[in-house]
Amino acid sequence: MENLKALSKNSNKLYKKFLRCLCFALLFSCSPKTNEVSLKGNSLPIVTNEFKFWVWTTANAEASDNDFDDEFLNYSKNGIDAILVNTNADPELLTRLVPIAKKHNLELHGWMFTVNRPNDSIAEKHPEWYAVSRDGKSCFDQPPYVDYYKWMCPTRDASRNHILSLVEGLAKVEGVASVHLDYIRYSDIFLPIGLLPKYDLVQNEEQPEFDFCYCEVCSTEFEKLHHKNPRDFDNPAIDMEWKNFRLNKVKAIVDDAYTIAHKNNKKLTAAVFPYPEMADHMVRQRWDKWQIDAVLPMIYNNFYNEEIDWIGYATRQGVTDLKEKNTELHTGIYVPPMSPIELKEAIDQVKTNGAVGVSFFDGNAITQEQWLIIKNYTR
């Protein structure tokens, strides 16, 4: 009796130990996206979401398949799950990358410049498609800040349809996970504070040369709706209908792009400003109201003279705003100025504040020391 009791007690202990180990293994398991564990015939699905690692990278059409193979191998061996590749909205180049990404087990996303369309030979044939500032300058020949700021008018049918045709081109590429919209906004009415000295600028209020779009079509459509013309405003910054009109113009492009992507069995993702109120204030982008599968807010603390914990603050803000929505949030971080320790802290901030992944900008700029942090990070 005594012996039997001892044995039973012992086996109970062993069983408990086994369960504890199992829980530990499940908590810290990082490979599959979903773990379904069946215990003694009872179906007990335990779902653990992987914390996803992404990089943004630009593909040079002149590069060989071997060059891409080397680059993608480097991502894969360092723990990257997904790559967002800028092909200048070229579906053929994106198609070339599909088998190479697949070989290295990388999820491939087609990253495109959306409303800002530099070097767009089709758009260049239509000067009227370009956004016009409050002081009457067109992005066609007098772009704000930098010469690659070639913003389209988001209201005109022809410029919108052109943008959406590019979305469709990428969405039709077999083997691509999502179409990834970048520059899906207006030109910056306020630049990030850390960039102002670089352009020798002071921006204490909305300035006419950075305020868009005051073209004939936008002004007329707005006036029809609201019986006032934005060209006549003394202080357009305080007219909420005018602000909202523009937020909705960006949203309308995103929502149409979502329909196109989903018609082609693809997701829609976007690179956005740090959190919705900030995006609204700086670039007229209110991404918490969009129809979209995932957003990757570019929480580049160094651009805003902020510290690493601000990455956590902004991440938490966006995650909270998306609570009721079916939109994932993966935080984008700007890696070049970060020491390996700061990079580790940045990823911790992203993870503990509720994002489901982190994207590094950009793939080619990551140093060996930084790769070690990424590769060895416990997810």
Ligand SMILES: [Zn+2]
């Ligand atoms: Zn316009």
